[in-house]
Structures are given as C-alpha cells and as structure tokens.
Amino acid sequence: MFGSGIALDSAAFVPECAARVSSQSATSPADYTLRIGASPVEIAPKRILSTITYNGQFPGPLLRFKEGQPVTVEVHNDTETAEQLHWHGQFVSPDVDGAAEEGTPFIPARGMRRIVFTPRPSGFRFYHTHNRAGAHLHAGQYSGQVGPVYIEPKHEPGSYEREVFLVLKEFESSFSQGGDMAMDFLSPASEVEALKDSGESSMKASLAKGMPHGYEVGYRYFTINGRMLGHGEPIRVKLGERVLFHVLNGSATEIRSLTLPGHTFKVIALDGNPVPTPAEVPVLWLGTAERISAIVEMKHPGVWVLGDLADDDRNHGMGIVVEYAGRVGKPQWITPKPFRWSYLRFGKSEAAAEPDEVIDMIFAKRNATDRGFNEWTVNDVAFSMDKTPPMVHLRQGLRYRLRMRNASDDIHPIHIGRAEGCCDGRRISRSRSRVHCG
Numbered sequence: 001m002f003g004s005g006i007a008l009d010s011a012a013f014v015p016e017c018a019a020r021v022s023s024q025s026a027t028s029p030a031d032y033t034l035r036i037g038a039s040p041v042e043i044a045p046k047r048i049l050s051t052i053t054y055n056g057q058f059p060g061p062l063l064r065f066k067e068g069q070p071v072t073v074e075v076h077n078d079t080e081t082a083e084q085l086h087w088h089g090q091f092v093s094p095d096v097d098g099a100a101e102e103g104t105p106f107i108p109a110r111g112m113r114r115i116v117f118t119p120r121p122s123g124f125r126f127y128h129t130h131n132r133a134g135a136h137l138h139a140g141q142y143s144g145q146v147g148p149v150y151i152e153p154k155h156e157p158g159s160y161e162r163e164v165f166l167v168l169k170e171f172e173s174s175f176s177q178g179g180d181m182a183m184d185f186l187s188p189a190s191e192v193e194a195l196k197d198s199g200e201s202s203m204k205a206s207l208a209k210g211m212p213h214g215y216e217v218g219y220r221y222f223t224i225n226g227r228m229l230g231h232g233e234p235i236r237v238k239l240g241e242r243v244l245f246h247v248l249n250g251s252a253t254e255i256r257s258l259t260l261p262g263h264t265f266k267v268i269a270l271d272g273n274p275v276p277t278p279a280e281v282p283v284l285w286l287g288t289a290e291r292i293s294a295i296v297e298m299k300h301p302g303v304w305v306l307g308d309l310a311d312d313d314r315n316h317g318m319g320i321v322v323e324y325a326g327r328v329g330k331p332q333w334i335t336p337k338p339f340r341w342s343y344l345r346f347g348k349s350e351a352a353a354e355p356d357e358v359i360d361m362i363f364a365k366r367n368a369t370d371r372g373f374n375e376w377t378v379n380d381v382a383f384s385m386d387k388t389p390p391m392v393h394l395r396q397g398l399r400y401r402l403r404m405r406n407a408s409d410d411i412h413p414i415h416i417g418r419a420e421g422c423c424d425g426r427r428i429s430r431s432r433s434r435v436h437c438g
Helices: 193-208 311-315
Strands: 032-044 047-054 063-066 071-077 085-088 112-117 123-129 146-152 162-177 215-224 235-237 242-249 256-259 265-270 273-281 283-286 291-297 303-307 319-324 357-370 373-378 400-406 414-416 426-429 432-437
Touching: 047 162, 123 242, 123 291, 146 162, 146 242, 162 256, 193 357, 242 283, 265 283, 283 291
Parallel strands: 032 071, 063 146, 162 242, 235 319, 357 400, 414 432
Antiparallel strands: 032 047, 071 112, 085 123, 123 146, 162 215, 242 291, 256 283, 256 303, 265 273, 265 291, 303 319, 357 373, 426 432
C-alpha cells in the first residue's frame, strides 16, 4: 500500500502518443460532464452506503469515445478536497492524464477543470481518482470513483451480438494484521527458492524484533455494478447469443476471479488491447485495475450465478445473475474444476525479439515499517513523490525488457503508466510475473 513504485525518465516516451490540451473555447458545450461528490449508493435493499462517486452513481457513467475524435470533458469537484481524475490506459499528455506524479493540475475543491483530448488507443479503458488514500479507507480508490470508458475502434470486427460492462468493487473496508493471499491459481506453480528464502528471512527478522504483521485491508460488501448478488437486475440472455463482456476490477487492493458455470470465456483483449491469440478459458482472473474483454456464447440454458470463485466473497455479494429467456428459478452455482491462469496462452508462440537492454527489478516488502503499514520497495528503494529521482533512464526508440522478481509473500500487480509497448509477463508471485499495461 505504501512506498511501491519506481520513477522513469519520461523524456524517453514517444511524444506523438500524447494528446494535448486544446485551446477550444470554454463557451462551446462539453461532450461529457462529470461531477465528483458524495452520494448514497444502494447496494441492496436497506443497505445504503455513502461514498464519493461520479454523477451520483456507481459505477460512474459509461463514456463511449471514438478513436481519433477529440472530446471535451468538464470535471466538477463538489467536494472539499482537491481531486485528480485519471484517464487510465489512454495516451494523453501529463496536463490531462490526471496524475499528480506526472504534473497534472488538481481539480480544486469546489472547482472545475475543462479538458479536451483525442482518445486513443481504442479498447476498454476506465477513469478513476488518482488521490492517494493512505490510511483513509473512504478516500482514493476505496471510494466509488470508478467509471468505464470504451474507445470505439475505427474498424470493429463485430463478432458478437451485444456488450455488457461489469465493474467489480468492494466497499466498507477495514484494517487487519496479517493474512495470506491465494497464489495457487497462477501458472507455473513453482517458486524461486532464493526469492522465497529472502522474503521469509526478512519477515522472520522483523517479527523477531517485536514488530507486528503489517496492516492488510479487508471488506464487508462486494458488488458488481454497484449491486450485491441477488439484488440487482439479472443479465438477460438468449440461447445462441454471443455476449461480449467487458470486465473491470475496480478494487483498491483485491485480485478478483469470475466464472459462469457451464460456459467459457473467449478472451479477445487484455487491458483494452487485442491479444495476439484469442483463447477460451473457464475462469477469468483480474488484478487491481485490470480489464478483460471476453466473448461468451450462450449455449447452456438456465439461471446461473456469474461470480467470484471465493465462496466468502461471492456469498457477500461478488456476483450477478445470468438469466436465459424463458428460464426461471433459483440461480445455480457450480464450482469449476481447478484451473491455472497463464497469460502465455494469449501470446505468440515465437520468442520475443531480443531487447537492447534488460532492466532488473526486485520487489520486496518491509513489514510494518511505515506506522504499522507495509512499505514496498523496488531494488531496495521505496518510492517517494518528494525525493525519488528517476531510477531508470530510457532512450527513445530502443527496446527494453523489464525482468521483475518478487521476493515478498504477496502477489504484486505492476502498472506501467503512459508507456506504449508490449508486455511479456504479468503477475509477479516470486517466480511468476504480472504486468498491467496502461
């Protein structure tokens, strides 16, 4: 939660991929208006939460842009705290990006920013707050400030009948100490003993000094599109229909899974980017902020639960009902057979081109060292917006390979912001890697 990150010398990134703020007149009408403010969210009958949302709803409104067509967005901040609205996965300039780390101006409390940019690349993106929550479990990504974006490509293959957007999100967070994250769903299953020994030695040394386990975050309520399982409208489908699901994990901390009994997902895009090899899988796994676009052919009539594999999370709301036309009855759940998730199945079979340079990174955890919170390091350096200089200097036009190793006891999602390229690996779990691009 604290200290994780690495600074890159951004001068290396291709300037053409950044959309600039337009000088369009402020009197012309905006294409979209977003208002940031506190509002009630009914996740189930008589269960009404108060959280910060966009336009008084959760998730925020779906924004559909056309690739290459400029849009104007007005963002009003109706709260008492300066805010950032981040356009996750888009190639936009730092002035628009919505990240203080990049130098984006804040949206002042009770103020407004009007921005104009050209959406790209096409695909499933999203927008969210970029304020750092720290120990405030109602701020930042713990709030309801999440909304989907779909940038329509200039040429759409159209291999489906309709789209369904799903935003997975937990609410009512609290702290605990300790707790293990499941890691046995990743492939390969082996661990690098040297990394495991390093992480375990560090933890043992910390506990031997009398340090408690660092704080972890847990949640009370689990929702899809802002409703707990059984308390929202079902997804109504027809036999033979091909439905393109766009799934976003809007969680602040959690890795999520999703399965639909009797059906498979044909994954066609990850993080909004088309995969080289579309493949069918029985279960989706999504890290924090990850998106998957997958087609499901409806060929198993019934009333089903589309839900998380974790029984406790699903029973506390992480699911939604899928109902075939003409079918009624209690929604059914069937636990699927064990399945290991691997990004390699969506890649190319040939070896990746050799890089001009390899950048080694080791991720580690300092247990409870930041006022009881875990501090995360990259190559033994904890990130600080105030004093961390660029650790890696890149040169435009060269090909780099990031070789990431995880010495901690947690799966570690990695987000490469505002960088264009391809990802060879993804999750990091000691020997296993996970990189979230965009």
